[in-house]
Amino acid sequence: MDMPAPSQAILDQKPAIVAALRQVLPADAVIDAPEETRAYECDALSAYACPPLAVVLPRTTEEIAAALKTCHQMGVPVVPRGSGTSLAGGALPTADCVVLGIGRMNRVLEVDYDNRFIRVEAGRTNLAVTGAVEEDGFFYAPDPSSQLACAIAGNIAMNSGGAHCLKYGVTTNNLLGVTLVQMDGTVVEIGGPWMEAGGLDLLGVICGSEGQLGVVTEATLRILPKPEGARPVLVAFGSNEVAGACVSDIIKAGILPVAIEFMDRPCIRACEAFAHAGYPDCEALLIIEVEGSEAEIAEQLARIKAIALSHQPLEFREAADEDQARRIWLGRKSAFGAMGQINDYMCLDGTIPVSSLPHVLRRIGEMSAEFGLDVGNVFHAGDGNMHPLILYDANKPGDLARCEAFGAEILKLCVEVSGCLTGEHGVGIEKRDLMAVQFAAQDLEAQMRVKDVFDPTWLLNPAKVFPLAASAGRRAG
Amino acid sequence: MRPTTEVELSEMIRSTAATVVVRGGGTRALGRAEGPVLETGGLAGVRLYEPGALTLVARAGTPLAEIEALLAGERQRLAFEVPDLRGLLGRDGASTIGGVVAANASGPRRVQAGACRDSLLGVRFVDGAGMVVKNGGRVMKNVTGYDLVKLMAGSRGTLGVLTEVSLRVQARPEAEVTLVADCGEKAGGIEAGLAALRSALGSPFEVSGAACAGGRALLRVEGMAGSVAYRAAALRKRLGGAWGEAADGPALWAAVRDVSAFAGRAGSVWRLVVTPSEAGRIVTTLSGEAVIDWGGGLIWLLTEAGQGAAVRAAVGRHGHATLARASEGDAGTALHPPELPAVARLSSGLRAAFDPRVIFAQGGKI
Ligand SMILES: Cc1cc2nc3c(=O)[nH]c(=O)nc-3n(C[C@H](O)[C@H](O)[C@H](O)COP(=O)(O)OP(=O)(O)OC[C@H]3O[C@@H](n4cnc5c(N)ncnc54)[C@H](O)[C@@H]3O)c2cc1C
Numbered sequence: 001m002d003m004p005a006p007s008q009a010i011l012d013q014k015p016a017i018v019a020a021l022r023q024v025l026p027a028d029a030v031i032d033a034p035e036e037t038r039a040y041e042c043d044a045l046s047a048y049a050c051p052p053l054a055v056v057l058p059r060t061t062e063e064i065a066a067a068l069k070t071c072h073q074m075g076v077p078v079v080p081r082g083s084g085t086s087l088a089g090g091a092l093p094t095a096d097c098v099v100l101g102i103g104r105m106n107r108v109l110e111v112d113y114d115n116r117f118i119r120v121e122a123g124r125t126n127l128a129v130t131g132a133v134e135e136d137g138f139f140y141a142p143d144p145s146s147q148l149a150c151a152i153a154g155n156i157a158m159n160s161g162g163a164h165c166l167k168y169g170v171t172t173n174n175l176l177g178v179t180l181v182q183m184d185g186t187v188v189e190i191g192g193p194w195m196e197a198g199g200l201d202l203l204g205v206i207c208g209s210e211g212q213l214g215v216v217t218e219a220t221l222r223i224l225p226k227p228e229g230a231r232p233v234l235v236a237f238g239s240n241e242v243a244g245a246c247v248s249d250i251i252k253a254g255i256l257p258v259a260i261e262f263m264d265r266p267c268i269r270a271c272e273a274f275a276h277a278g279y280p281d282c283e284a285l286l287i288i289e290v291e292g293s294e295a296e297i298a299e300q301l302a303r304i305k306a307i308a309l310s311h312q313p314l315e316f317r318e319a320a321d322e323d324q325a326r327r328i329w330l331g332r333k334s335a336f337g338a339m340g341q342i343n344d345y346m347c348l349d350g351t352i353p354v355s356s357l358p359h360v361l362r363r364i365g366e367m368s369a370e371f372g373l374d375v376g377n378v379f380h381a382g383d384g385n386m387h388p389l390i391l392y393d394a395n396k397p398g399d400l401a402r403c404e405a406f407g408a409e410i411l412k413l414c415v416e417v418s419g420c421l422t423g424e425h426g427v428g429i430e431k432r433d434l435m436a437v438q439f440a441a442q443d444l445e446a447q448m449r450v451k452d453v454f455d456p457t458w459l460l461n462p463a464k465v466f467p468l469a470a471s472a473g474r475r476a477g
Numbered sequence: 478m479r480p481t482t483e484v485e486l487s488e489m490i491r492s493t494a495a496t497v498v499v500r501g502g503g504t505r506a507l508g509r510a511e512g513p514v515l516e517t518g519g520l521a522g523v524r525l526y527e528p529g530a531l532t533l534v535a536r537a538g539t540p541l542a543e544i545e546a547l548l549a550g551e552r553q554r555l556a557f558e559v560p561d562l563r564g565l566l567g568r569d570g571a572s573t574i575g576g577v578v579a580a581n582a583s584g585p586r587r588v589q590a591g592a593c594r595d596s597l598l599g600v601r602f603v604d605g606a607g608m609v610v611k612n613g614g615r616v617m618k619n620v621t622g623y624d625l626v627k628l629m630a631g632s633r634g635t636l637g638v639l640t641e642v643s644l645r646v647q648a649r650p651e652a653e654v655t656l657v658a659d660c661g662e663k664a665g666g667i668e669a670g671l672a673a674l675r676s677a678l679g680s681p682f683e684v685s686g687a688a689c690a691g692g693r694a695l696l697r698v699e700g701m702a703g704s705v706a707y708r709a710a711a712l713r714k715r716l717g718g719a720w721g722e723a724a725d726g727p728a729l730w731a732a733v734r735d736v737s738a739f740a741g742r743a744g745s746v747w748r749l750v751v752t753p754s755e756a757g758r759i760v761t762t763l764s765g766e767a768v769i770d771w772g773g774g775l776i777w778l779l780t781e782a783g784q785g786a787a788v789r790a791a792v793g794r795h796g797h798a799t800l801a802r803a804s805e806g807d808a809g810t811a812l813h814p815p816e817l818p819a820v821a822r823l824s825s826g827l828r829a830a831f832d833p834r835v836i837f838a839q840g841g842k843i
Contacts, residue, residue: 114675114754137681159620170618172627173595188819193752194796195587195774199816200636200824201594204627208620225681248529254552254648292681293711296704303701351616354530383617384530423618431621438621439611446610446831447623453826465622 001048001089001404001429004463004475006096010053010076017074018054021098024066029104031055040081040099044146045089045430047346047400052079052093057101061179061187061217064100068215069185071098075476077459078183080211082123082154085146087347088428090158090210090464100215102153108132109218117176117193118223122153122216126160129221138223141168144424145336153216159208161424166382167258167291168224170424172207177220180206180213183455193220205450210426211461213454227291230258232328233301235308236282236315240264243284244357246311247381250288251354255303260382261287261332264361267339267376267389268331274338277331280315286381287332335378336389342374343391346403350414351385351423363413364388371406373399385423386414412437427465435467444470481519483601483609483640489515490638490836491607498838499634501538501576512838517575520640525615528553531646532598532615537575537639544574548646556647557593558584558730564740566802575639581631584734585686585697588678588771590647594630599643602629604636605832615643628827634838636831650699654709655686655726658694658719664761667769670694671757673716674772678753680715682708687772688733695729696720736768739779745804747788749776751796759791782806789814 010017018032031037032054042049053076058064071078077097084091093099105121111133112118118140120129126147129140143162144150150160156178161170168174177191190206191197206213237243247260263271263285272279279285286308290300301318308316319325331338339345352360361377368375379386388410392403411421411431415438421431435444444466451458452474462475478497480486490497496512517538525534528551535544541559548554559582563569576582578600583592590596599613612625629639660670667689674687677696686697698708713720723729732738739746744765751759753773760767764787765780778788782804792798792814800812816824 112754113679115752116679159624161618165618169591169595170620172624173591182819186819188823189817190820192794192796194750195771196581196592196631196750198750198797198799198814199820200827201581201627201631202820202823204594204624204630207627208624225679227681251531252529252648254650256648292704293707295707296701299701299703351618353527353532353616355527380618385616385618418614419616420614420619420621422621423616424620426620427622435622442608443611444622446604446608446612446625449830450623450625450628450827453823453830 002468003050003094003429004468006094010096013074014053017076017098020070020074021054021056021067024070025056025058025063029057029059029063031057040084040093040101043084043086043089043091045087045092045428047394048089048092048429050093050095052097052099053095055099055101057104059104061181064215064217065181065185065187067100068181068183072184072457072459075459077462077476079461080153080157080215082151082157083125083149085150086154086158086426086428087349088422088426088430090426090428092429094463102151102215102217105217112193113138115193116223117220119218119220120152122156122219123151126150126152126155133223134226137226139226140221140223141174142171145333152219152221156207156216156219157209157211158424158426161380161385163259163261163380166260166380167256172204174222175203175207175219176222178203178206178216179218181215181217183214183457183460188214191220208426210428210465212451212465213460228293229297230289230291231297231301231319232287232289232325233304233319234279234315234317234328235286235288235313236280237284237286237311237313238282240284240361241358242311243286244354246286246308247357248354249307250304251382253303253307255300257288257290257300257304257382259287259289260380262377262379262381263332263335264377266374267335267378270338270342270376271331271335274341275331275334277327279331282314287328332378339376339389339391344394345389345391346407348386348388348390348407348410349422349425350411350419351383352414352417352419354381354384356417356419357381357384360386360413360417364410367406367409371402373403373406383423384419408434429464432465433467435465441470448474478513479516479519483520483603486520486638486640487603487607487609490603490605493836496836496838499638501573501579502540502570515638517573517638523547524641532643533646534615534641534643535574536641537573537578539574541572541574541577552649553646554649555644556586556590556596558586558734560584561735565736565746574642578630578642579632579634579639585688585730585770588687588774589683589685594627596645597626597630597642598645600626600629600639601641602637602639605834605836610637613643617645635828636837650701652702652705653697653699653726654705655723655729656696656709656712656720657723657729658716658721659692660689660694662692664757667760668757671769671773675753676716677712678772680712682712686730688768688770690733690768691738695723695733697726697730733768733770736777738766738768739777742779743804744779745782745784745800745807746802747778747780747798748801749778749788749792749796749798750774751776751792755795762791763787777801785810
């Protein structure tokens with residue numbers, strides 16, 4: 001993975017840049033000592049790391065505007081950062097950039113149950129948003145597995161999803177308004193506690209723009225009343241094809257579970273060894289969760305059971321109580337950790353039409369043999385968002401490159417079956433150079449024109465999302 | 478102009494010097510655009526429909542009715558409940574799916590299922606320079622590159638001509654119940670009715686419609702039969718004695734959706750999108766008649782001409798108001814509220830980026 005060479009002129013100017021930032025920010029909000037900037041050298045795509053020139057940690061929108069204005073005037077690239085859990089390298093710094101961390105802005109600004117929204121500073125973690133309203137019976141729906149750590153700012157930048165998105169949608173479907181600071185320091189207020197922001201859908205474009213259009217400092221989010229109850233079932237199958245057919249039948253029958261999660265054999269084995277959740281030893285396993293009152297849960301589960309039984313599962317396991325429900329989710333929730341125990345892994349995120357599931361899983365199995373690398377599959381089956389986890393050994397020369405090549409082949413396969421490169425993790429640097437597989441030159445041109453409007457000098461997170469060659473003429477330096 | 482392929486459309490746009498008005502069915506053309514008409518009706522036909530994956534891909538000029546009939550055959554539908562505003566706006570013609578998307582037309586179910594833009598998975602369009610662009614796709618989850626899909630939804634033909642759209646569809650529920658309570662047309666009654674709607678929307682009972690019109694407050698629940706019965710009973714218990722089951726639920730919702738109460742009546746019609754709890758105050762401050770949807774979040778207001786300043790003042794910083802149908806006296810009234818300067822700069826920058834020669838009539842500018 002290439003990153004553009006840092007600008008020597010900017011590196012040489014470091015003292016002046018740091019001094020200028022100190023002029024507009026409190027002393028403790030500017031970090032430039034190498035031993036401290038280190039902490040910001042990578043995100044969760046940790047195969048790539050590079051300490052930035054400096055880090056700023058502002059506390060207010062005004063401070064952010066001042067910091068950006070300073071960087072803009074001095075021509076310094078800025079990489080916005082939430083909690084650094086991006087799996088796509090979205091928050092990876094360059095040596096000549098200033099990392100702008102939003103973590104200190106984490107307050108709740110307003111909670112309004114009558115109108116069902118919460119307004120927060122964007123550095124607040126996803127789970128702490130729900131935490132602020134759950135005692136009163138509400139929650140914030142998008143629930144990435146990283147929700148304990150990741151910030152709302154990062155969720156907005158990546159348009160993050162989660163296991164329960166099948167029913168409630170992803171971040172963009174739950175975002176009502178933002179305060180955005182453009183690279184030149186202009187503060188823009190978009191939307192609010194009403195259902196449509198009005199005019200062109202700027203909010204829709206900002207969500208998922210990977211920190212390239214502006215820095216989000218505040219967000220108005222839709223909150224929902226908590227369902228009365230929820231219960232998962234586990235269904236074990238002898239083949240991926242049958243499990244896939246079962247998913248499709250459930251959806252077609254008009255049942256809308258909150259989650260349908262799919263795990264294949266390698267992943268089931270790894271999770272079982274790690275978490276001892278008591279999973280059956282089978283080829284494919286579905287976890288299906290439904291919500292509502294006791295009676296509603298029973299009604300939905302009866303339908304799901306009838307459909308599942310028509311596919312002759314090896315087992316249909318209902319949770320009789322809280323503890324059994326917890327155990328059904330336990331293995332799934334520890335999937336990434338379990339795979340991580342076996343080896344280093346790369347987590348992919350392509351989406352495919354649900355109908356292509358069996359074909360794609362079969363091809364991944366064949367490719368795994370060709371590349372000589374193991375892969376486990378765990379994913380949100382209801383919406384076709386796959387998460388193949390490719391195992392490799394970071395200490396073994398050539399293994400990472402082989403793993404990346406394998407990953408690229410899987411993503412190409414996703415596009416080939418009319419899917420896409422990334423369903424929820426974003427492009428970042430990881431999938432940047434694959435964009436041409438999914439998009440024609442003019443498709444990328446249209447997207448880059450949007451960046452031209454928001455950030456004409458291309459200083460915000462410049463080397464991400466677009467293939468370097470495609471964005472070369474626009475990026476500085 | 479009536480292109481039948483994307484390539485033809487691109488060539489027409491490249492070679493046109495004049496301003497063109499993009500028209501699907503011509504049924505929801507708000508605004509005052511003038512110029513040669515570019516019709517999308519020749520770009521028609523459903524390209525793909527996978528009921529098991531809840532996805533539909535259709536060319537933009539496909540009649541909405543054709544899509545609705547196709548979906549009905551599989552007991553499915555568009556979740557966002559497309560309004561039919563022909564009566565309200567005094568137009569005839571047949572809606573196209575591209576027009577629906579370009580208007581982000583969304584009905585009562587928006588409170589539960591989101592707007593048209595939330596069901597929109599992908600678009601193809603030709604911009605003002607004749608460039609053919611694809612964005613999004615046909616899968617439910619897709620964050621690959623910027624989301625121009627949302628940008629095109631509701632852009633009313635000012636950024637490009639849609640040629641194809643992919644939509645997520647929804648299974649038709651097996652049961653629905655509409656609860657109704659008389660609240661009268663007086664301020665106190667409307668406030669009480671709206672408070673009940675907000676209470677219902679704040680409950681776990683998954684309300685899919687919450688409106689107040691013609692002296693009645695309405696709530697809807699949909700889903701499996703047992704679940705619907707349970708939730709309807711739970712809501713009645715929560716809201717108290719005044720609520721009963723309506724016999725003609727679907728007709729009541731169609732009337733709210735299409736704002737039928739104002740069809741054929743004299744006056745200007747305003748569309749207000751506001752913070753729901755402000756709705757009561759706003760409608761009782763203003764003169765005229767209101768159809769209130771989205772639990773208070775959407776107000777259709779029928780007034781005499783010349784109320785623009787009063788309407789915008791009543792909304793204040795709690796949302797925005799658009800003049801949806803101007804009576805003669807409002808011929809000179811701005812259709813859209815002024816945007817904040819920073820927002821206006823970004824919006825006009827985007828328009829210039831996608832329509833550099835300004836060939837898409839900006840009369841309906843949003
Ligand atoms: C174990 C694990 C599980 C995960 N599970 C999921 C999952 O289930 N679903 C899912 O969608 N993702 C998941 N992720 C990915 C990741 O958590 C999400 O992408 C998350 O939204 C990133 O948030 P963050 O605060 O850590 O952002 P960061 O990693 O700090 O940054 C992510 C992007 O946001 C930009 N950004 C950050 N702050 C701002 C700001 N204020 N303004 C503008 N741009 C900004 C950055 O420049 C970068 O491009 C997972 C990650 C891990 C490590």
